[in-house]
Amino acid sequence: MDMMFLLLLFCHVSSAVKHSLKFFAAASSGVSHLIVAAAVVDGIMAVYCDSREVQAKQDWMKTFFENNPQHNETYSRECFKHLPNVVQAWIELFKQHFNQSGGVHVLQRMCGCEWDDETEEFNGFSLYGYDGEDLLAFDLKTEKWIALKPQAFDIKKEWDADKDRAKKYENYLTRICPEWLKKYVDYGNSSMQRTELPSVSLLQKTPSSPVSCHATGFYPDRATMFWRKDGEELHEDVDLGEILPNNEGSFQMSVDLNPPTEDWEKYECVFQLTGAKDDIVTKLDKAKIRTNWDESSNITILITAAVFVPAVVLIAVIGFTVYKKKKAKRPPPPPVNSSELSERLNLETRLTNTPTCTLDCIKALHTVISCWTAKQ
Template identity: 50%
Template sequence: MITLLLLIFVGIHRAVAVTHSLKYFYTSSSGIHNFPEYLSVGYVDDVQISHCDSVTNTSVAKQEWMKKVTDEYPDYWRDETKTCIKKQQAFKESIRVTKDRFNQTKGFHVFQRMYGCEWNDETKKVKGLEQFGYNGEDFLAFDLKTESWIAVKHQAFVTKQKWDHSKHIAEYEKSYLTTECVKWLKMYLRYQEKSLMKTVLPSVYLLQKSSSSAVSCHATGFYPDRAELLWRRDGEEIHEGVEKGQILPNNDGTFQMSVDLQPPSGEDMQRYECVFQLSGVKEDVVTKLEKAKIRTNEDSSSQIWIIIGVIVAVISAVLAVAAFFLYRKKNGPCKDKDYTAVQQKTKPENPSA
């Protein structure tokens, strides 16, 4: 579980402010109990936007603002559901074929497809990726520069040859990765921005594991992410004994961050205060360091469990792609355009692996 948590927090780290991404993850599995045989999830800038699996057989929005897509595409979620059900069979066939190529009949196995694009709203640079993984290792990938497939495993060479000889696949890959994907990304960003146009101040908590550990000032639920969190002593910002964390996204589109303080022993606590500053807001959120405000593990009713709540929320959001984090530790994820029917009604069917 510790390894999974580390991978989760690495995986959800927010990209540079001007770089936006649309990513979809598809997973087919066999032999894994209490886990859907098929699931698909979508992310915009590391915030989950959609979910569908072989248990519910329904594609649903994971953010309120994603429901606005029906304003432009009334049948969006109905079509997404149809696609989810249809593609389960394609993925089931892909994992069967791949198992045969590895001469495997027993045990649990995971076949994955990841597809997506990144777009920089300043440079307008677009980056697209499509990759396949099998049982925790790279299997097959599309090279956008050469418009050809790379067989990472020799068992994928048959698929590489077949897809390389199909010209329309490469043409469509390039078109979708560099044009269509970005179009949808911009639309989703527009919905997101409309829902979060105003600034949102955070809830601020003072948390401490034990009486001898550092005091953590934790701010969560703020928007946008242009914020600063710091400690002051006697009105002056301090850096010594301070450890600042990074801004991380919450699953609802807001953000969180923490800054830890190890105050010198013997000093008056009330000389210290935690200060949260949000771009566009004149008034700072100031929290005095007072013993009565500090929540610790020793207090059964403590708000320190909000940290655990945040972790649980993150785990829930990415449980559907947990296998992906185990498979891809260093490379970016991708999305399969064939798995969203609304994106192009007449798109060609991709052959199975």
């Protein structure tokens, strides 16, 4: 059967003592010969696989595979045998409940766990999305599913009745995932506890475009960036971008400033990194702005790709693609009854109070896969 699945992740940990292991999966009907998978530890891609091989992306993960070859085999089974079968079944199930007979449709799944190494508390989660919208979420405390769209109510009832399914999820989220996460942290802790400062550049497409203060190569991802004038932080005429991953395991981010009409020397960009002793302050200097504006030909050439993320599509695929202007959230569909509403509110409260990603993290996958299929 034609299909594609992608195992992805990733989101930021909220403190120095909290760790996360997150997997994302996406499958599409009507797409063949494209398999990409990733496992993300504390926001860093540790394992990647496609239709040819499984790759450890970090040195510590390579060492872990060498010492635990059976673990590598487990990833191979999941990537090449188990998931291709089950996700195709899920897609067919969802198509049936959405009254769809054909076309390209995308299923997304996120599952994983988080661990506080001080309190030893764990939190597990499993979420499903379909065609870019939230669909189902597993409530670990009640071992029941929460329907996030009306079309998912019947699926919820069917899955709730399957006690074996619930026990498998409970076992994975409370035993297997935490065990893996602890082992990964043990192997990768020295690397993940490092601090790396970025290089900071001023970029501008045209003289009338916003001036972008761009920092790349920093680690960890707990960083802030802002513009200030005369020592005061600016909130107007400023657009803060999201933190995005680089291929080698570091991060990048940018903050845009509408070009001032005067007193450029009063403006400066400030980058702050958790664990770093000093801030990086970059004065707004016209002579230091890197631009691609060609006045002689009056055209704009794309800034060299080396300045930005080397693999834009990969970044989108692993779930870090975001929009600068966030869309307003739509209200959830009405629940079947008051019990359903209570379950959903309890789940949403727990998700809000923990550093887990919601399905918003992977909605961009639908656009990416749709664009890819349109080229085939």
